[in-house]
Amino acid sequence: MFILVNLKAYDCDPVAIATAAAAVGDDADVRVAVAPQTADIARVAETGVETWAQHVDPVGHGSHTGSTLADSVVTAGAQGTLLNHSERRLRLADIDAGIRATERAGLDTIVCANDPKQIGAVTALSPDMVAVEPPELIGTGTPVSHADPEVVREAVSAADAVDSSIPVLCGAGISSGEDVTAAGELGSEGVLLASGVAKADDPRAALADLVTGL
Numbered sequence: 413m414f415i416l417v418n419l420k421a422y423d424c425d426p427v428a429i430a431t432a433a434a435a436v437g438d439d440a441d442v443r444v445a446v447a448p449q450t451a452d453i454a455r456v457a458e459t460g461v462e463t464w465a466q467h468v469d470p471v472g473h474g475s476h477t478g479s480t481l482a483d484s485v486v487t488a489g490a491q492g493t494l495l496n497h498s499e500r501r502l503r504l505a506d507i508d509a510g511i512r513a514t515e516r517a518g519l520d521t522i523v524c525a526n527d528p529k530q531i532g533a534v535t536a537l538s539p540d541m542v543a544v545e546p547p548e549l550i551g552t553g554t555p556v557s558h559a560d561p562e563v564v565r566e567a568v569s570a571a572d573a574v575d576s577s578i579p580v581l582c583g584a585g586i587s588s589g590e591d592v593t594a595a596g597e598l599g600s601e602g603v604l605l606a607s608g609v610a611k612a613d614d615p616r617a618a619l620a621d622l623v624t625g626l
């Protein structure tokens with residue numbers, strides 16, 4: 413299982429969480445990555461943890477004030493980026509252009525989608541991975557793997573019908589090892605999570621719990 417901790421814009425210490433994530437991942441031999449704020453990518457990457465961007469813009473070099481380039485996050489140390497997170501939605505054409513920009517830059521992509529139908533659509537654009545995250549469960553602490561297992565199963569089927577080589581992840585409300593194991597049993601090859609770690613009193617303990625069943 414791949415565990416990607418999205419720090420969003422939460423008031424947390426990205427370096428402390430990254431350091432803990434690297435240690436927990438190494439100890440358990442589990443792939444654990446952290447997606448900090450863009451401005452924190454370089455110092456998070458310096459901890460040695462696999463580092464992801466939360467978003468890049470579907471543009472190349474040029475007159476694009478305020479844009480985040482795929483090349484820039486690679487230079488800062490990112491290995492991949494989320495695209496089309498529910499809190500950073502893009503039009504289909506921009507998701508496609510974003511994936512092409514990441515390919516040119518050598519950045520991996522996880523394209524997020526709200527439901528199985530959207531998963532089928534974005535899988536057709538050939539990202540590296542896709543992730544289903546029902547928006548109504550994000551940040552609730554109620555895990556998608558328990559509250560809506562069908563959405564995960566259907567997302568896996570929808571992606572498989574288009575391209576079975578593209579792994580499907582799930583997210584929303586995931587906060588424990590039990591949730592991660594349940595997600596795996598539904599066919600998910602990884603999880604995205606945020607508040608369960610970023611808002612935890614003890615993020616290291618929260619991270620350690622996530623890998624318990626793996």
Ligand SMILES: O=C(CO)COP(=O)(O)O
Pocket residue numbers: 418497545549550551552553583584585586604605606607608
């Ligand atoms: O949006 C998410 C990860 O990208 C999920 O957020 P929560 O883990 O806070 O529900």
